[in-house]
Structures are given as C-alpha cells and as structure tokens.
Amino acid sequence: MRHRPLSLHWRITLFAGLLILFTLSLAMVILSWQAENIETRRLRERTEIAARTAATMPEVADWVETRAQDRLYDVIERLRIVHNMDYITVYDQSRIRLVHPNPSRIGEILPKGIDDAAFAEHIYTKKAKGEEGVFIKAYFPIKNKNLEQIGVIVAGKRLPTAVEFFVHQLKSISLAVFLALLIGLVGSWFLALQVKRSLLGLEPHQIVRMYSERLAAFDAIQEGVIAIDMEEKVTIFNRSAKRILHVEGETIGHSIRDLIPDTRLPEVLEARKPFVHTEFRLGNQYIVSTRVPIMLGDEMIGALAVFTDRTEAASLAEMLTGVQAYAEALKIQAHEHKNVLHAIAGMLELDKKDEALKYLHQVHVTYDEWLKITSAIKVPSIAGLILGKMAKAKTLNIVLMIDRDSAFHTIPERLTAGDMVTIIGNLLENAFDALKEIENPDKRVILYIYDDDTSLTIAVNDNGPGIDERVLDRLFERGVSGKDDSHLGVGLYLVRNVVERAGGWIDFETQQGEGAEFVVTIPKKEK
Known part of the structure; x- marks a missing residue:
C-alpha cells in the first residue's frame, strides 16, 4: 500500500517548529559560549583573590618558614571554604607541597619545568586540564618580612563543561523557550492555513498531478494553446502551437514577442477584453483565434489564446x-x-x-x-x-x-x-x-x-x-x-x-x- 504523504498543513507547521527549535538551540549554544567566557573571567578574578588573600596573611608566611603544617592546613582550608575554591595548595620554595585538600598528596614535589614562573615571583592565572576537568588556577608568591619569596599559593576552581553551561542556560530560560516555541507553532499553524487557502485547498502532490494532467491535455488537443503573464512571458505553449507556428526549443519563460514577432496576444493585456473567433494572417498562415484575459478574481494575471490553422x-x-x-x-x-x-x-x-x-x-x-x-x-x-x-x-x-x-x-x-x-x-x-x-x-x-x-x-x-x-x-x-x-x-x-x-x-x-x-x-x- 502506497504511503500517503504528510499534508502541506502539517509539513509547514512541523518544518517551522523544527526551524524555531533549531534557532533557539543555536541561540542557547551562543549564549552558553558567552556565559563560559564570562564565567572564565569571573573565576580568574575569584581564584586570584583567594590566592592573594592566603599569600598575604603574615601567619601563613611564618608557618611556611616554620613548617607548621597543621596550623597552615586549618587556615588554608577555612579560606578555601570561604572563597568556594575546589582546592588551595601551598608549596615551599623547594617545590614541596605543604597543604592540599587530599592529605595523601601532601609532601609531593612539583617537578621542575612545571609552573617555574610561579617560583620566580610571577603572579598569573591559567586554564589547565586535570583529571576532573578544566580548572582555572591562580598563582601568587608567599614572601617573608624581608620580601623574600619562600613559597607559592595555588588556588583552583573547576570550570563547568559546555553541557553544564547549556543545561544551566536551559533551566534559566526554559519558560521563554517554551513560550517562543508555542507561539512559533501556533503562528506556523495559521500561516499554513493561509497558504493552503491560497492554493485552493490543494496539496502539493495534487497540484503536481493537476499540472501534469493539464499539460497532457494541452498537448493532446489539435488547437494551439498559448498563455502569457502580465510581463508577456510565456507560461503555456503546447505542442500544437509549436507545430502550427513552427517554433522549436524551450518556450516557457521567454517573451512572446521574441518567439512570435507579429503576435497579437499582448493586445488582450492592453485592451483588457476578449477577442472571440477573430481571423488574421500570421506570415503565410490563415489563423482563427479566440483570445481572452486570464482573471484571478477581479485581477487580470495574463492572457490565453486558443487558435487553429485554417490555411488548408x-x-x-x-x-x-x-x-x-x-x-x-x-x-x-x-x-x-x-x-x-x-x-x-x-x-x-x-x-x-x-x-x-x-x-x-x-x-x-x-x-x-x-x-x-x-x-x-x-x-x-x-x-x-x-x-x-x-x-x-x-x-x-x-x-x-x-x-x-x-x-x-x-x-x-x-x-x-x-x-x-x-x-x-x-x-x-x-x-x-x-x-x-x-x-x-x-x-x-x-x-x-x-x-x-x-x-x-x-x-x-x-x-x-x-x-x-x-x-x-x-x-x-x-x-x-x-x-x-x-x-x-x-x-x-x-x-x-x-x-x-x-x-x-x-x-x-x-x-x-x-x-x-x-x-x-x-x-x-x-x-
């Protein structure tokens, strides 16, 4: 059994709905990308503030020099919680990790070649990929009373993933997305109704079938049939017309005056009235023609000629x-x-x-x-x-x-x-x-x-x-x-x-x- 095609009404509605959904999704992706950039800048500021706060505390410098790790851990952990950091790590100048949220990693030595600038009194932030994702890390030197660097504070915060940003944006504007999609679908439904009415309630496959049937009918009749639009462009030129007028090749879309220089069909457009059963000479041929305007309601949209060769x-x-x-x-x-x-x-x-x-x-x-x-x-x-x-x-x-x-x-x-x-x-x-x-x-x-x-x-x-x-x-x-x-x-x-x-x-x-x-x-x- 042949599958019945989806109606034009539903096709327009579904296509418009998908287009709106795609547009909203694209807009949310762009918003998520912008939000990610904003969040990255914000986290750089927050991690830098957390690292500076910890590095500039006098007791932190004292405890680093005296290696009072327990006190140092307590202070750093409170700062981590206050500044909502994922971690704050303390290194001495020998690259030994003195404080870390994971006690098992305390005492590890940071290899040379990694973050060397931090141990040379540089203050900076960077984006680094870790086991749990991408982190924003801020580096700040720890200095003693003589302003000599004795260590480094590293504050880090995980950057949300693109999916997390998208979901977050979706949650924040879900109502707006729903309303936009609903309004778009309703508008598409009424637009489809108007389109369907303008097509006289016909489906595309019905229009194609009718068009093919009309062309076959025009080509089957013995009389010549020619139709033009208001710009004198040919819209119909059947086989009999080509045979009678000795015209070859493509005709649709061409100017009627280019195909038939002494044509009388444009007279209908100028006079805006029919010419019924008129006789005239076209070259050496004796033509009997009926020419009428093509009307769409009260508007003239072209002219049609039905003629026969009466020479014989x-x-x-x-x-x-x-x-x-x-x-x-x-x-x-x-x-x-x-x-x-x-x-x-x-x-x-x-x-x-x-x-x-x-x-x-x-x-x-x-x-x-x-x-x-x-x-x-x-x-x-x-x-x-x-x-x-x-x-x-x-x-x-x-x-x-x-x-x-x-x-x-x-x-x-x-x-x-x-x-x-x-x-x-x-x-x-x-x-x-x-x-x-x-x-x-x-x-x-x-x-x-x-x-x-x-x-x-x-x-x-x-x-x-x-x-x-x-x-x-x-x-x-x-x-x-x-x-x-x-x-x-x-x-x-x-x-x-x-x-x-x-x-x-x-x-x-x-x-x-x-x-x-x-x-x-x-x-x-x-x-």
Missing part, C-alpha cells in the same frame, strides 16, 4: 468558391442559352429571319462582354462571381458595367479568394440595394478592378440616391444602415474587417441624389 481549409474554400461561382455562371448561361434558342426558333417559325439575325447579333455582343470579363479577370472565383452578379443585375433591371481598364491577375498574399468574394460581393450587393427601390430607367453600377505589383484597387460606383447623412459617421459599424431591409449595415462591416486585416483601407464619396462610390485599396507588400 481556406485553400479548399477558395477552390469550392471558384467551382461554385463557375457552376452558378454556367447555370445562368445554360438558362440564357435555352431562352435564346427558344426565341430564335420562334422567330424562324414565324419567318422573321431579319429579326432573328438582329437578335443573334445582340446575343453575340452579350457573350463578347462575358468573354472580356473572363479574359481580364484571371481569378476563376472572382470571374464567376461577376458573371453571376451580372445575371442578377439583369433581373433587377440594373446594368452592371465592368470598366474596360479592369484587370485582376493575383490575389494579395494576405487575402483569400473567400475574402475577395466578401469584398466585391458585398460592395455590389450594397449598390444593388441602393438602386432597387428607386424609379429610374437607367440604373447603373460600374465595377473597376485593377492590380499591379504594389496594390489592388476595387471601386464600385452607382447612380442611386446616395448615403443618408445620418449614418455617415457610423457607416462601417455593425448593424448601421441608412434604410430598412438593407445589407449596408452588415456588408460594409464585413468588408472593412477583411480590408483592415489585410492592411488596406476603404474610402467613399457620396452625393445626395447622384449616388455613391466605394474604393478599396489593399497593398500587396507589407511596409
């Missing part, structure tokens, strides 16, 4: 658009051919040969116009669209004329055939709508298309009533229209989006009662 779909759409436009045009032509054949057959049956020839001539002119269109417009989908719109205009009693200087060879890199259909189709529909409701036997719409190496120009002119002055300032807003049941409010909105996405612009002129003209210009090369 756009290419298929172009093919389908061209095929559909041509199919529609052929359908219209077939219908027209049938009508033409019926009309000619009827004229021939009525033996009206001259009228039949005249009608054939008119039909020939119409088909010549169609051939001119297909010759000038080299993009099949657009040629098919125009032929279809010409047929529709005819049903509306509108003459759709193609400027004789029109020529269209290639679609700009940042547009698709579908985009071109959107632009031309909506501009023509708006012109048809403007002419549909007016009484004018000469309804005309003129289409001009021309492209060269630098730009593509599309112009649509009509002789309708013009644009209502009330909507001129909001003409390209969604839903804004100058008349009921008109596509103006939607069509121009779509046209503007496509044109601006391609880096182009749209201008218009209008005059009440004389019509309107829209001119779209799209550069073929980025500036």
